[in-house]
Amino acid sequence: WQIMINGESFKPIVAEAARKSADKIYNRIMVTHLLMDESKENRVGGAVGFNCRTGAYHVFRAKAVIVAAGGASHIFKPRSVGEGMGRTWYAPWSSGSAYALPIGVGAKMTQMENRIVLTRFK
DSSP: OOOOOOOTTHHHHHHHHHHHHOSOOOOSEEEEEEEEOSSSTTOEEEEEEEETTTOOEEEEEOSOOOOOOOOBOSSSOOSOOGGGTTOBOOOTTOBSHHHHHHHHTTOOOOSOOOOOOOBOOO
């Protein structure tokens, strides 16, 4: 049966801290490209994206940019066989954008993210 993945209670706690510290919060923005800083070489100065619900286009300027978009999944076939085939938990929204965004502006990828994939069946 399904094994509960703990961590659902952390999201409201982190969201409340972000809400208190931010001037304005943008939800459901799909960032498509990073923008380079014209005054400093090899530095990202912002990002562009669109709202997934309204389609509105947004341009963000920033002093610092953190790409926390997630890794890539569903690239390789799982090693599971029989009953376990296809039952490992791969996040369908992890499309590799954490790699694509920096590579698009010329970043050299020297170390890739590696995390454990837990099975969700007994």
